[in-house]
Amino acid sequence: xxxxxxxxxxxxxxxxxxxxxxxxxxxxxxxxxxxxxxxxxxxxxxxxxxxxxxxxxxxxxxxxxxxxxxxxxxxxxxxxxxxxxxxxxxxxxxxxxxxxxxxxxxxxxxxxxxxxxxxxxxxxxxxxxxxxxxxxxxxxxxxxxxxxxxxxxxxxxxxxxxxxxxxxxxxxxxxxxxxxxxxxxxxxxxx
Amino acid sequence: xxxxxxxxxxxxxxxxxxxxxxxxxxxxxxxxxxxxxxxxxxxxxxxxxxxxxxxxxxxxxxxxxxxxxxxxxxxxxxxxxxxxxxxxxxxxxxxxxxxxxxxxxxxxxxxxxxxxxxxxxxxxxxxxxxxxxxxxxxxxxxxxxxxxxxxxxxxxxxxxxxxxxxxxxxxxxxxxxxxxxxxxxxxxxxxxxxxxxxxxxxxxxxxxxxxxxxxxxxxxxxxxxxxxxxxxxxxxxxxxxxxxxxxxxxxxxxxxxxxxxxxxxxxx
Numbered sequence: 146x147x148x149x150x151x152x153x154x155x156x157x158x159x160x161x162x163x164x165x166x167x168x169x170x171x172x173x174x175x176x177x178x179x180x181x182x183x184x185x186x187x188x189x190x191x192x193x194x195x196x197x198x199x200x201x202x203x204x205x206x207x208x209x210x211x212x213x214x215x216x217x218x219x220x221x222x223x224x225x226x227x228x229x230x231x232x233x234x235x236x237x238x239x240x241x242x243x244x245x246x247x248x249x250x251x252x253x254x255x256x257x258x259x260x261x262x263x264x265x266x267x268x269x270x271x272x273x274x275x276x277x278x279x280x281x282x283x284x285x286x287x288x289x290x291x292x293x294x295x296x297x298x299x300x301x302x303x304x305x306x307x308x309x310x311x312x313x314x315x316x317x318x319x320x321x322x323x324x325x326x327x328x329x330x331x332x333x334x335x336x
Numbered sequence: 337x338x339x340x341x342x343x344x345x346x347x348x349x350x351x352x353x354x355x356x357x358x359x360x361x362x363x364x365x366x367x368x369x370x371x372x373x374x375x376x377x378x379x380x381x382x383x384x385x386x387x388x389x390x391x392x393x394x395x396x397x398x399x400x401x402x403x404x405x406x407x408x409x410x411x412x413x414x415x416x417x418x419x420x421x422x423x424x425x426x427x428x429x430x431x432x433x434x435x436x437x438x439x440x441x442x443x444x445x446x447x448x449x450x451x452x453x454x455x456x457x458x459x460x461x462x463x464x465x466x467x468x469x470x471x472x473x474x475x476x477x478x479x480x481x482x483x484x485x486x487x488x489x490x491x492x493x494x495x496x497x498x499x500x501x502x503x504x505x506x507x508x509x510x511x512x513x514x515x516x517x518x519x520x521x522x523x524x525x526x527x528x529x530x531x532x533x534x535x536x537x538x539x540x541x542x543x544x545x546x547x548x549x550x551x552x553x554x555x556x557x558x559x560x561x562x563x564x565x566x567x568x569x570x571x572x573x574x575x576x577x578x579x580x581x582x583x584x585x586x587x588x589x590x591x592x593x594x595x596x597x598x599x600x601x602x603x604x
Contacts (some may be wrong), residue, residue, distance in 0.1 A: 193416070193498065204520070214581050215552040216559070228581050230414070234367045242365045243552045243581055245414075246375075246407050264368050 154296075155239065155267040156219065157182050157333065160256030162189040162278030164306025166201065168326050169214030173206035173224060175330035182336070183309070184273075185220045185227070185235065187259040189252050189278065191229040194314060199226055204265065213241040227254035234262040249273060250282035260286025269294035272336075274329060276300045288317040298322045338521070340374035345385045349373070351375050352392055357402070357471065363558035372553075376404045379531060388392045402472040407553060410444035411488050412453075413495035415580055418599045420499060423454050424599065426575060430543065435464045438542040438568055439535035442468040445479050445518075448490065451546065452522045453508050456500055461522065468536035469529045484516040490508055505557045534565055541571045549579035560585045567591065567604065576602045 161169060163190055173184075183194045190198055202224075203210045210224040217285050219225065227233035234242040249255035256275070260283060263271045273290035275283045277300055291297045297320040302308035304325045314320065324332060341349065346369050351364040361369070375526060380400055382388045392398040405454070413419050427435070437591055442448055448468060455461045470476050484492070496505045509516050545566060551559045563585055576592065578600045584592055592602040 160458075168506070191533065195417075212581065214583050215579075216556060216583070231581055234363060234365075236367055242367060243549075243579075244368065244407065245549045245552070245579075246371075247410060265367070265370075 153270060154182050154272055154336070155270040156185055156235070156263060157274065158185045158187070158191050158260055158263045158290075159274045159276065160187045160260060160278075160283040160310075162280060162282065162307070162310055164250075164277040166198070168300065170202055171326050172330055172333070173202060173208060173210065174209055175327075175334070178298040178333050179219050179222070180333065180336075183221055184208065184224045185219075185233070185259060185263065186224060187209075187227040187233060187256045187283075189254075189256075189280075189282070191208045191231050192253065195229055198229075202226065212280045213243075214241040215241065216240050227259060229254075232258045232295075234258060235266045236262075237266045241267075250280055252280070252282050256283030264290040264293045264295055267295070271295035272298065274298045274300070275297050275311055275314050277305035277307055279307040280309060281313035283310055283315055284334030286315035287314045287320070291318045291320065296321050298324055298332065300329070301325050314316040321327060338378045339383060340370075340445065341377060341388075343370060343386050346370070346373055349385070349389060349392075352389055353401070356395070356398060358391055358533075359471070359532060360534070360558055360561070364553050367554050368553045372405060372407070373574075376401060379404045381602065386430045394435050399474060400438075403474040406441065406443045406472070406475075406497065408444040409549075410491075411445045411495060412450045412484070412492035413499060414450075414461065414548075415496035416495050416600070418577065418580065419450060419454055421596055421599045421601070422451075422577075423458055423499075425596070427454075427460060428491050428542065432460075432538070433462065435460065435543045436467070436538070436539050436540050436571075437464055437512045438569065440471075440547050440562075441468050442470050442479065442486060442559075443475060443550075445482070445484055446492070447546060447548065448479060449518050449522075452506070452518065456508070456522065457503065464525055464541065466526045467529060467540070467542070468526060469531060469533040469536070469538075471532045472528065473530055476530055480520075480523065482517040482520050482523065484518065486514070486516065489516055515543045523571065534562070537565070537569050539568070541574075542569045543571055544575045545570055545574070548577055549582065552579065552582060560587045563588045569604045572604060574604050576604065578602070
C-alpha cells in the first residue's frame with residue numbers, strides 16, 4: 146500500500162470495455178460516499194445511444210455520476226463518465242475538454258486519450274485502473290501514467306470477462322498492483 | 337519520421353501563425369494544440385520545427401496547415417436526434433419564409449450535406465441562403481466537388497436510418513465508380529466565404545447558426561470571443577445550435593435562452 150499524504154492525488158481514472166459495466170457498477174457501489182477524489186470513467190460504449198449507461202451506473206453508485214460538458218470543472222467526490230461519441234481529455238486546470246477527432250483503437254471515447262491527458266496534466270498524482278475489455282485501448286494510456294510515476298492498477302485477468310485489455314497493459318509494463326474488483330474497492334476506500 | 341512539437345515549440349509557432357493567418361492559435365485548448373500539431377506535422381511529414389516555421393513565414397505551408405489543423409467531421413447526421421429536431425421542430429417555426437443559415441466554420445462535407453438533405457426533405461432548399469466560412473480553399477473545393485469520403489459512408493447511412501424519414505440514403509447520394517457524390521444542384525444556394533469567421537461574417541442577418549462541436553477546441557477566452565463574433569449576426573429570435581455536450585460560456589449565458597436542452601439549441 147502507498148504511503149502518501151492525504152489528498153495527494155488529483156484524480157482516479159478508470160477504463161474498461163467488454164464486461165466492464167458490471168465491474169464499474171460494483172466499484173462505485175462499494176466505494177465510500179465520502180471518497181475525496183474525482184473519478185473519471187472511460188468505457189467503450191455505443192456511439193448512437195446517448196442515455197442508459199449513465200442512468201444504469203448511477204442507480205447503484207454511492208457517488209453522483211455525470212457526463213461532463215466541455216470545459217466543466219472536475220470536483221472531488223464526483224464520477225465523470227466519458228460521453229458517447231466524444232473523446233474526453235483532462236486539462237491542466239482540472240477542467241474537461243471534449244473532442245470529435247477520429248476514433249482511436251476503434252473507439253470514441255478512447256481510454257488511451259483520457260488516460261494520457263490525465264497523466265500529462267497531473268503527472269504522478271493520478272491513479273489509473275484498467276478493467277476487463279476486448280481490445281488494447283487503454284494499455285498505452287496506462288503506460289503513460291506508469292512512466293510519469295502515477296499509480297497503476299490492472300484488474301486481475303483471472304477475474305475478467307475478457308482479458309485482452311488488462312493483458313495488453315501487462316505486456317507494456319509492470320503495474321503497482323494487479324487486483325480483483327473487491328481488491329480495487331478496498332484499495333480505493335483506503336486512500 | 338515526423339516530429340511532435342512540444343508545448344515550448346508551440347509557444348514559438350503560435351505568434352507566427354497568428355501573424356500570418358490572423359488565427360488566435362494560442363487560445364485553443366492546450367491538450368488540443370499538443371495533439372493537433374503532432375497530427376499536422378505527421379500529415380505534412382515535418383521533421384523539424386524550424387523548417388515548419390520557415391515554410392510558414394514564406395507562405396508555403398499555409399494552405400496545407402489550414403486544411404489539416406481544423407478537426408474534420410467524421411460522419412453525416414451526427415446525433416440524429418438533432419437533425420430530427422431541426423426538421424420537425426425548428427424549421428417549421430419559420431413557416432415557409434426565407435431562412436438565412438450560417439455555418440461559421442465548415443470543415444468537411446458532412447455537416448453541410450446533412451443540412452442540405454434535411455432542407456430538401458422539408459422542401460425548403462429553394463428558400464434558404466446558406467453561408468459557410470472556411471479559411472481553407474482546399475476544404476471549400478472538396479465540398480464543391482460534392483464527394484463523400486467512402487470511409488464515412490457506413491456510419492452516415494446508419495445515422496440516416498435514425499432520422500426516421502420516408503426517403504432513402506440513395507435518394508440523395510449517387511454511388512458510381514466507387515465514389516459517392518451529392519447532387520451539386522443542392523449547393524445552388526450555398527455561399528462560401530473563404531475566410532475565418534473572425535475576419536469576415538456572412539454579411540447578412542442569420543436565422544439559424546450551426547456551430548456544433550467547434551468551440552470544444554478553444555479555451556474559455558477564445559470561446560467567449562467566438563460567441564461575441566457570432567452573436568453579431570444572429571437575428572433577434574434566431575437560433576444557435578451547439579454540440580450536445582457544449583454550453584454557452586458563462587460570460588454570455590445570459591444573452592441567450594435555452595430553446596432545446598437535449599440538443600443544445602439556444603435562442604437569441
